[in-house]
Amino acid sequence: MLIELKDIYKIYREGEESEVRALDGVSLTIDRGEFVAIVGASGSGKSTLMNVLGCLDIPTYGEYRLDGAEITTRTDAQLAQIRNRQIGFIFQGYNLIPELTALENVALPLAYQGMHMQQRNETAMEALEKVGMALRAQSHPSELSGGQQQRIAIARAIAAHPSMIMADEPTGALDSKTGKQVLEMLQQLYREGTTVILITHDLSIAATVPRVIRISDGKILSDEMQEVDWL
Amino acid sequence: MTVMQSFRMALKSISAKKMRSFLTMLGIIIGVASVVILVSVIQAQNKKSLEYLESQGTNKLTVSAYRWTGGDISRDLYDYCLGLSDLVVGVTPEVHLYNDGLSVKYGTHTVSATAEDWRKSGQFILGSDQYGLCNNYKLSAGRDLTRMDIDNYQNVCVLGGGVAETLFNLVNPVGKSVTILGTPYTVVGVYQKKNVDNWPELDNLILLPYSLNRTLGNNQTISEYSVKAVSASAADVAAIRIQGYLSALIPESSGYSHVQNNNQSMDSMDEMLMAQSLVLGGIAGISLLVGGIGIMNIMLVTVTERTREIGIRKAIGASRRSIILQFLIEASVICAIGGIIGILLGFLGTLIAAKLLLKMLFLPGEGITIGAFAFSVVLGIIFGLYPAIKASGLQPVEALRAE
Ligand SMILES: Nc1ncnc2c1ncn2[C@@H]1O[C@H](COP(=O)(O)OP(=O)(O)O)[C@@H](O)[C@H]1O
Numbered sequence: 001m002l003i004e005l006k007d008i009y010k011i012y013r014e015g016e017e018s019e020v021r022a023l024d025g026v027s028l029t030i031d032r033g034e035f036v037a038i039v040g041a042s043g044s045g046k047s048t049l050m051n052v053l054g055c056l057d058i059p060t061y062g063e064y065r066l067d068g069a070e071i072t073t074r075t076d077a078q079l080a081q082i083r084n085r086q087i088g089f090i091f092q093g094y095n096l097i098p099e100l101t102a103l104e105n106v107a108l109p110l111a112y113q114g115m116h117m118q119q120r121n122e123t124a125m126e127a128l129e130k131v132g133m134a135l136r137a138q139s140h141p142s143e144l145s146g147g148q149q150q151r152i153a154i155a156r157a158i159a160a161h162p163s164m165i166m167a168d169e170p171t172g173a174l175d176s177k178t179g180k181q182v183l184e185m186l187q188q189l190y191r192e193g194t195t196v197i198l199i200t201h202d203l204s205i206a207a208t209v210p211r212v213i214r215i216s217d218g219k220i221l222s223d224e225m226q227e228v229d230w231l
Numbered sequence: 232m233t234v235m236q237s238f239r240m241a242l243k244s245i246s247a248k249k250m251r252s253f254l255t256m257l258g259i260i261i262g263v264a265s266v267v268i269l270v271s272v273i274q275a276q277n278k279k280s281l282e283y284l285e286s287q288g289t290n291k292l293t294v295s296a297y298r299w300t301g302g303d304i305s306r307d308l309y310d311y312c313l314g315l316s317d318l319v320v321g322v323t324p325e326v327h328l329y330n331d332g333l334s335v336k337y338g339t340h341t342v343s344a345t346a347e348d349w350r351k352s353g354q355f356i357l358g359s360d361q362y363g364l365c366n367n368y369k370l371s372a373g374r375d376l377t378r379m380d381i382d383n384y385q386n387v388c389v390l391g392g393g394v395a396e397t398l399f400n401l402v403n404p405v406g407k408s409v410t411i412l413g414t415p416y417t418v419v420g421v422y423q424k425k426n427v428d429n430w431p432e433l434d435n436l437i438l439l440p441y442s443l444n445r446t447l448g449n450n451q452t453i454s455e456y457s458v459k460a461v462s463a464s465a466a467d468v469a470a471i472r473i474q475g476y477l478s479a480l481i482p483e484s485s486g487y488s489h490v491q492n493n494n495q496s497m498d499s500m501d502e503m504l505m506a507q508s509l510v511l512g513g514i515a516g517i518s519l520l521v522g523g524i525g526i527m528n529i530m531l532v533t534v535t536e537r538t539r540e541i542g543i544r545k546a547i548g549a550s551r552r553s554i555i556l557q558f559l560i561e562a563s564v565i566c567a568i569g570g571i572i573g574i575l576l577g578f579l580g581t582l583i584a585a586k587l588l589l590k591m592l593f594l595p596g597e598g599i600t601i602g603a604f605a606f607s608v609v610l611g612i613i614f615g616l617y618p619a620i621k622a623s624g625l626q627p628v629e630a631l632r633a634e
């Protein structure tokens with residue numbers, strides 16, 4: 001069992017008139033090597049769930065075990081290390097650092113591991129090759145199209161060979177053709193054994209994922225396995 | 232993330248916003264430059280004063296004494312000092328002449344009191360037969376003034392080595408006649424050059440018998456004297472005796488008298504230097520502090536602007552420590568660059584100020600240079616700390632949400 005959530009709540013302005021329960025008692029387990037889609041309408045709590053799963057956010061209540069170890073009691077430095085080594089993030093808005101080149105962006109998580117310059121650049125180049133962006137290694141994000149930027153972001157997510165990839169609406173800002181390429185990359189990662197958690201509000205995308213968890217108003221509506229054509 | 236990588240990152244962010252970085256540095260640049268210049272100019276001033284005191288030799292007393300009514304005490308002081316013969320070896324009045332058009336001529340050569348090149352301007356001084364002894368001049372040719380010269384109002388003079396070279400070049404000046412204000416004077420002696428770097432005027436001395444004060448000095452009241460003691464302890468005793476004598480001779484109601492022991496002036500020079508450096512350096516240090524607050528202000532703005540970047544960095548694994556290090560290094564690098572520019576400006580400013588104010592070539596010492604640089608880096612760390620901690624405390628989700 002890789003991920004184990006038990007009665008997770010994320011409550012904003014708790015006790016006030018305007019209280020928001022972004023996560024309202026979520027329990028779920030995800031095994032190593034699974035490909036999971038989390039779907040729901042806008043505002044249903046998908047991103048909040050991903051942020052909790054990705055150790056970017058601390059739930060208000062509940063237990064979260066990652067790899068069998070409780071997360072909610074970890075220190076800031078321990079969480080930083082988990083994000084650095086075990087999880088790769090892909091965001092809708094790419095979230096590249098504009099002042100850095102593609103290569104430097106991809107190498108950044110490796111730098112935070114303390115990896116040395118040469119090894120770091122080699123590893124980052126491998127990741128860029130994998131997403132087909134090796135030729136644009138020295139470009140800055142502003143010189144790249146949205147699809148290219150997202151591929152750089154994917155390279156950054158996989159550069160440290162994390163066991164989990166979390167993608168929050170990775171195709172949301174892309175046209176359908178480039179969106180499809182991004183999905184194919186996630187499928188490839190899944191085939192290689194990486195646990196992939198994909199967040200989307202697009203049902204046609206959800207239809208291509210083996211396991212689909214639907215959420216609404218911070219609660220899980222359903223959690224089903226399905227046959228997919230590409231496997 | 233190693234410190235080296237953080238450095239490269241800091242340089243990158245700084246060069247990405249050159250204008251802002253420069254404006255941020257400006258406070259540090261001005262602060263460091265003014266600390267360096269002020270402290271250096273004081274050091275230069277003191278070095279020069281010390282050189283002067285040293286050129287006068289040890290155990291010298293400087294006496295100021297005059298009556299409001301103008302009665303000359305030269306004779307009284309001379310006679311009193313004769314009575315102190317076991318303590319005092321010499322006494323002389325010192326009258327500096329500043330008459331219009333004052334110059335000394337020999338053939339086609341002239342040394343003027345107001346030469347365009349100050350290094351070449353003549354110092355016309357009225358003194359006694361013991362002037363050279365009191366002021367540490369040694370004869371290279373001829374003789375000193377004598378009591379006879381003084382008593383008989385002889386038109387004779389002794390030349391400093393510099394003047395002698397200018398007027399006579401290789402000719403021996405002794406016995407030659409020079410012209411001062413249209414009157415011929417016989418050169419009776421020449422002093423060896425002292426060659427004190429910042430006091431070339433010491434070698435441009437034209438020493439005349441003080442009795443000529445009647446004509447050359449328009450009979451002004453003589454008020455400055457030098458007394459040479461046999462030893463340091465004798466100087467201490469003589470200073471007290473002479474002060475006592477003068478105080479009795481010139482009651483406070485009728486004039487003024489003061490005896491200054493140059494040995495003590497030399498001793499107190501270091502303390503004075505320290506005190507002045509601290510005061511002026513402190514004032515300039517306040518401007519550095521203001522510069523530091525400017526750094527903090529800009530760093531806080533930078534943190535706010537870069538909230539999203541901080542969020543991204545945290546999401547991909549930056550610890551609080553890495554973020555603090557990044558912003559601290561950035562602040563320190565800004566301050567260090569500002570410090571280096573400030574030191575360069577400080578060198579330039581010191582060079583110019585010492586030239587204009589003190590007519591000397593002087594560069595800041597390594598102490599003040601290293602001190603100013605270290606202080607600016609420390610300022611960067613101190614004033615960068617709060618913004619850096621603030622940046623590191625941002626929650627990744629919150630930071631990522633920022634636009
Ligand atoms: N920092 C916050 N403060 C208050 N409410 C928030 C905050 N973050 C998210 N929410 C609310 O929580 C709910 C779930 O948000 P989110 O997880 O972003 O939804 P989704 O990603 O499914 O669109 C929304 O109603 C949103 O307004």
Ligand SMILES: [Mg+2]
Pocket residue numbers: 046047048
């Ligand atoms: Mg969302």
